[in-house]
Amino acid sequence: MTTTSDSTRRDPAARPPGPGFGTVGSLRRIRDRQLTGFLDDLRADHPRMTYVRLGDEYAYLLFEPDLARSLFAEHGRDTTKGRGLERAREILGQGLLTSEGAFHREQRRLVQPAFHGDRISAYAEIMRDEAVRTSAKWADGRRVLMAEEMGALTLRIVGRSLFGSQLSEADIHTVSDAVNTLFGSFSRLLMPWAGVVGRLPTRRNRRLFAARAGLDALVYRLISEHRGAGDNGDLLSMLLLARDSGGEPMPDVQIRDEVLTVLLAGHETTAMALTWTWLLLARNPAAAARLNAEVDAAPDELGALPYTRAVVAESMRIFPPAWIIGRRAAADLVVDGWTVPAGTLITTSPWVLHRDDRWWGDGQAFRPERWLTADGTFDEAAPGQPRGAYFPFGAGRRVCIGESFAWTEAVLALATLARHWAPEMLPETSAEVRPAITLRPADRTPMILRRRGVAPST
Numbered sequence: 001m002t003t004t005s006d007s008t009r010r011d012p013a014a015r016p017p018g019p020g021f022g023t024v025g026s027l028r029r030i031r032d033r034q035l036t037g038f039l040d041d042l043r044a045d046h047p048r049m050t051y052v053r054l055g056d057e058y059a060y061l062l063f064e065p066d067l068a069r070s071l072f073a074e075h076g077r078d079t080t081k082g083r084g085l086e087r088a089r090e091i092l093g094q095g096l097l098t099s100e101g102a103f104h105r106e107q108r109r110l111v112q113p114a115f116h117g118d119r120i121s122a123y124a125e126i127m128r129d130e131a132v133r134t135s136a137k138w139a140d141g142r143r144v145l146m147a148e149e150m151g152a153l154t155l156r157i158v159g160r161s162l163f164g165s166q167l168s169e170a171d172i173h174t175v176s177d178a179v180n181t182l183f184g185s186f187s188r189l190l191m192p193w194a195g196v197v198g199r200l201p202t203r204r205n206r207r208l209f210a211a212r213a214g215l216d217a218l219v220y221r222l223i224s225e226h227r228g229a230g231d232n233g234d235l236l237s238m239l240l241l242a243r244d245s246g247g248e249p250m251p252d253v254q255i256r257d258e259v260l261t262v263l264l265a266g267h268e269t270t271a272m273a274l275t276w277t278w279l280l281l282a283r284n285p286a287a288a289a290r291l292n293a294e295v296d297a298a299p300d301e302l303g304a305l306p307y308t309r310a311v312v313a314e315s316m317r318i319f320p321p322a323w324i325i326g327r328r329a330a331a332d333l334v335v336d337g338w339t340v341p342a343g344t345l346i347t348t349s350p351w352v353l354h355r356d357d358r359w360w361g362d363g364q365a366f367r368p369e370r371w372l373t374a375d376g377t378f379d380e381a382a383p384g385q386p387r388g389a390y391f392p393f394g395a396g397r398r399v400c401i402g403e404s405f406a407w408t409e410a411v412l413a414l415a416t417l418a419r420h421w422a423p424e425m426l427p428e429t430s431a432e433v434r435p436a437i438t439l440r441p442a443d444r445t446p447m448i449l450r451r452r453g454v455a456p457s458t
């Protein structure tokens, strides 16, 4: 192993060992291997950290847990969001996910009460109820695209719990079409020329503009339906009632940005976690049997569902919905001794760190029991991984605000549905990933709904 002297690392022009190809080489490899495979290859050659060139920018890639942690903790204050979320601002504006600095801190303080523990307990009723409604709509033997089913379920849950609105079938279609259009184009977003190309009147861009307009119409309708309805205790009421230090209400466009952010960030990720979970259960009958035994025996309480929770944790380890998390250095930083100049992109990836055999025994294998202690309790430290090796919800000051909402939702939805259903794979169902802003299944996961206890017809 080669080591580099401290003085070399401190030289602002020095970089850690890199892959030896430039932007064109990167683009070719991304085309051949997708972004996920590209990162896997880079990690194989440079297990701690490396960098790539993207046009006139450098992106550093951190592959070890202590470095990932330092990006979010030590450097949290000196970094802003990375390329993907910078570009997402064109759609999400200055919502929680994409805003920065003091403005972000103030908005987060305003929104936080909607995610307190007592609120989550109240939302749990809605989560169960919507899962029961989905179960009632499913029919034995029907072919579904599981990603669409889970997307509709999680969108209804967010609509009712945070915005007090029962979203219609048409609303669900609007959002799902828009998300498919907007989220499908992540690798393009990353390209150096994306800013310019994104403004050209191409057919693809016209579809993007239409998707955005559809979302705007829906969000402004939710806002106007809510205005004047008083305090319903939900997030939208809170945003409408908020006043700044001068007593001024939040401008409509800011409410729009927050609502759209939570609507999108709050449903697509959990939908992907549940979709990958169904696929993994169908591929691992022993785990499915243990899950079924637990949900059949347990009351509908989170504490009584440790294995179900372990299944969700293991699914998010292997297929983390937020599979890459990026930052941009706002000042010159020192990362692992290397000087990283202000403006540089710095990225780490749950996809890579969650599957690395250095931190996980048999990292590619689906083994939910690794999350259980000897007495059968769920424990996020049970696998014995180093701190910073598992971060499906990010970390530090920008950690996901919906983390406990998502855990509650995923565990309750899975438990409620698994009591009656054991969806099966079709010959064409694959685990091929499409790494967009979220980690999506390339084929939207076609499955056959199978009512438990009903023998499949031959």
Ligand code: HEM
Pocket: 081, 085, 096, 097, 098, 108, 158, 261, 262, 265, 266, 267, 269, 270, 273, 320, 321, 322, 325, 326, 391, 392, 393, 394, 395, 397, 398, 399, 400, 401, 402, 403, 405, 406
């Ligand atoms: C399995 C489900 C989910 C996953 C994997 C997930 C993942 C993440 C991650 C990794 C971040 C940090 C991004 C970064 O550091 O750049 C984040 C932020 C965020 N998430 Fe989630 N999320 C999930 C569910 C939710 C839910 C249910 C909501 C809301 C209902 C939500 C709302 C947000 C918001 C608003 C932010 C920005 C927070 C801030 O910067 O202050 N997420 N999420």
